[in-house]
């Protein structure tokens with residue numbers, strides 16, 4: 001794809017250098033003469049934004065690290081000091097924090113682009129896999145970075161994640177203790193997290209070099225998914241792609257700046273301004289927005305699968321959600337790259353995007369939150385007005401025999417004419433059965449939108465009836481509900497089915513639309529190019 | 533043929549339904565949150581809004597005379613009050629008629645030179661009112677001395693245990709970044725301070741804005757406890773609003789500079805984008821794509 005080099009050193013020095021280290025030749029061939037498909041749209045400009053993000057994170061991060069103190073007592077204060085007292089600290093710290101979110105916005109669009117246009121298919125499998133490696137490293141780096149200010153969310157996020165790793169069979173416990181540097185999240189954890197957080201971005205940079213290398217070997221894909229066949233299909237990278245990338249990057253910087261200057265804290269969580277307190281669990285533990293979809297997948301597993309308990313199943317599913325991306329080049333069986341010519345696949349793709357967004361939403365919600373229910377919550381209270389209260393003790397010979405013994409006593413009281421009986425357990429084997437003889441039995445049913453509302457109603461009725469009734473029997477009814485967890489389960493199922501079933505089968509069954517023969521044809525209408 | 537057309541349509545309808553479902557859920561969520569803080573129109577709310585420095589000064593007075601009895605602000609030093617963008621930043625101005633140099637708080641409309649914090653009489657006075665426990669340079673023993681501008685705000689308690697012991701087991705949190713550390717920010721703090729209704733449960737005070745509904749902090753504000761010199765009303769509401777403005781400044785002291793810079797950066801980027809767009813169009817002129 002790269003073809004023979006067209007670089008011609010212009011001066012004596014560059015000729016001299018070219019014989020010894022052809023670095024200018026490499027740069028010229030990669031970023032000037034490099035032929036790019038002429039039909040690339042704006043979705044192809046996000047790679048440039050990602051490169052910028054990486055540079056911004058490393059530069060701001062290095063400055064932050066000069067002032068940061070990786071100590072549980074001083075970490076948060078050192079960040080505050082940086083923001084308050086270091087020249088331009090007020091700018092650099094938000095740039096780094098907001099930059100992480102911007103990085104993920106760009107990477108998600110970049111990945112969805114690859115998914116839509118089939119950029120993972122031969123001959124770009126390695127390019128795609130290197131991208132997945134970068135993504136995995138980004139997730140790890142972001143997680144480690146989030147712990148550094150040692151706020152409440154830092155501490156408890158780290159606790160949750162390391163505990164999850166501990167759920168892995170055999171090796172889990174060792175990995176967990178190795179990561180924590182002990183048996184709890186503490187000073188050693190912070191030290192090694194800081195070390196790793198400083199290390200990983202450079203690993204990302206290294207893998208990015210491989211990523212771009214692979215890109216230049218296979219050549220860029222394009223919106224039609226058709227291979228480049230002749231010079232008419234391409235334009236030189238500089239100035240054509242360069243100018244377009246620069247324009248798009250400039251727009252991206254506008255979005256970046258709006259957040260940095262006007263909403264520096266909008267993407268973060270307020271709790272992370274509270275110093276970490278190992279003795280106080282915050283009311284909600286949520287990761288940063290860009291990890292929420294995986295958090296939802298993790299929590300979707302609230303049931304055991306055979307010998308695999310729910311926690312392990314969740315952890316495995318969470319890793320599988322990323323792991324499956326590595327296999328994508330071989331899961332998608334379609335011979336057509338671009339979904340532009342795959343009308344059905346395109347619909348499933350759009351649903352997939354929506355599913356990812358919904359998963360993100362679920363990840364930020366209380367998993368027990370009820371989204372829909374088949375009816376109201378209700379309870380029926382039964383009591384007897386007037387009448388005589390009778391009591392009989394229950395004494396069972398063993399703990400398991402209590403219910404049986406109580407039933408016998410109830411039976412006995414009913415034999416004495418009691419209309420209403422209730423058992424009160426007072427120990428493992430001891431209890432009392434109370435009953436009412438005579439009087440008028442009453443019932444009342446209360447309803448409410450939530451379980452709490454029903455409890456409030458019950459309390460009201462009890463207060464109303466008051467001493468007139470010696471005791472109440474309350475029967476609560478919970479309607480079938482559809483919770484955030486259930487929604488996550490449906491969405492998780494689609495997430496995996498999309499890769500494991502829809503793409504493999506659709507690729508074989510779907511009749512694609514007409515794919516153009518060359519890139520240039522639909523673009524230039526077959527006419528020759530070459531103005532300017 | 534009809535069948536193949538039908539499926540995408542159905543799928544599209546499905547995606548549309550999913551999006552609608554999300555929207556509905558979002559509305560339901562917003563409706564469910566009880567006792568949302570009252571939205572107060574602070575001067576710093578808008579993207580171009582600045583601090584009302586008179587208000588921040590009054591708020592500092594409220595903090596000093598009321599809240600500082602229980603709450604520390606460890607990240608703030610007295611010098612911060614007099615730095616540029618701080619409530620007591622001083623400027624030297626030359627009187628046009630007499631030619632005399634005078635000092636004033638706040639940047640004059642034109643001219644005026646910033647007074648270094650170490651020379652700022654207001655900041656020095658505020659700092660010297662505090663009693664700081666330090667190590668005596670001669671004896672090496674702990675000793676009290678008057679505060680200096682470089683000292684951090686005096687913490688009322690030597691440590692958290694002491695703070696809890698004096699507050700019925702509850703810990704008055706540090707207020708340095710409190711508006712950032714609570715959902716709802718300044719509006720929440722102001723609503724909390726105004727949210728007491730007199731009801732109590734044991735030693736806890738009912739406050740509908742506080743998560744859980746009962747807070748260990750006694751109603752801190754009462755009318756006329758802080759004397760204002762600028763004629764502002766000495767009501768609980770005024771105190772609450774002022775001290776909240778001060779806390780917002782304390783959490784985000786560089787906001788004004790940040791917003792100002794942002795305007796320049798955005799203007800520059802917009803112009804740059806326009807130029808780059810033209811350049812891009814120029815480069816691609818004659819190239820179909």
Ligand code: HEM
Nearest residue numbers: 044045046047048050051114119128131132134135220221
């Ligand atoms: C640090 C993060 C990353 C950087 C700096 C980066 C950079 C780039 C650049 C500069 C390009 C060429 C321009 C473009 O197509 O937008 C590219 C292409 C590509 N990237 Fe990335 N990338 C990153 C992460 C990822 C990830 C996470 C994936 C997928 C999991 C990925 C998959 C791809 C693919 C498949 C292409 C080829 C696209 C095509 O030609 O159609 N990249 N990348």
